Amino acid sequence: QVQLVESGGGLVQAGGSLRLSCAASGRTFSSYTTGWFRQAPGKEREFVAAISVNGGNTYYTDSVKGRFTISRDNAKNTVYLQMNSLKPEDTAVYYCAARYGNLWNIVLVTTVLKYDYWGQGTQVTVSS
Numbered sequence: 001q002v003q004l005v006e007s008g009g010g011l012v013q014a015g016g017s018l019r020l021s022c023a024a025s026g027r028t029f030s031s032y033t034t035g036w037f038r039q040a041p042g043k044e045r046e047f048v049a050a051i052s053v054n055g056g057n058t059y060y061t062d063s064v065k066g067r068f069t070i071s072r073d074n075a076k077n078t079v080y081l082q083m084n085s086l087k088p089e090d091t092a093v094y095y096c097a098a099r100y101g102n103l104w105n106i107v108l109v110t111t112v113l114k115y116d117y118w119g120q121g122t123q124v125t126v127s128s
Contacts, residue, residue: 002026002117004096009122012086016126020081022096022119030054030074032117033099035109036081038092038124045095049081050109053102059109064090086126093121 008020022034035050049060049070058070069082079096097115099108108114 002029002032002098004098004117004119006094006096006119006122009094009124011125011127014086014088014126014128016086017082017084018086018124020083020094020096020122020124022079022081024077024079024098026077029077029098031100031102033101033104033109034072034079035097035099035115036070036079037095037097037112038090039095039121040092043092045112047110047112048094051079052104057104059106061110083124086124088126088128091124091126093123095119095121 003025005023012018033052036048037045038048039045047061051058051070051072055072067085072079096119098117099115
């Protein structure tokens with residue numbers, strides 16, 4: 001069982017930066033592939049970024065490539081999402097998610113239903 005708690009959201013002007021954190025409980029967090037997803041009002045939850053159990057593999061949706069960076073510190077049971085050059089279209093509730101195992105497959109890591117554990121979300125609002 002893993003519990004995830006996101007933090008770091010807020011209101012920022014376009015072009016600004018935020019760093020989201022996802023703190024996980026449980027001693028085996030290093031065995032979980034972790035992803036960030038987001039959901040804007042009236043839209044479906046969508047994939048943003050994912051990172052493998054040891055951080056050796058990462059993957060991003062095209063719209064955030066070059067602007068967002070996902071990283072993890074397994075010693076601290078924490079995954080981060082550094083978001084730079086933010087745009088109004090990045091406005092959404094951002095969720096951290098985890099799935100057990102180190103199988104790295106793009107379909108698996110980008111699919112909402114393949115994740116077993118979710119945080120409560122943190123709001124990110126980017127003003128123009």
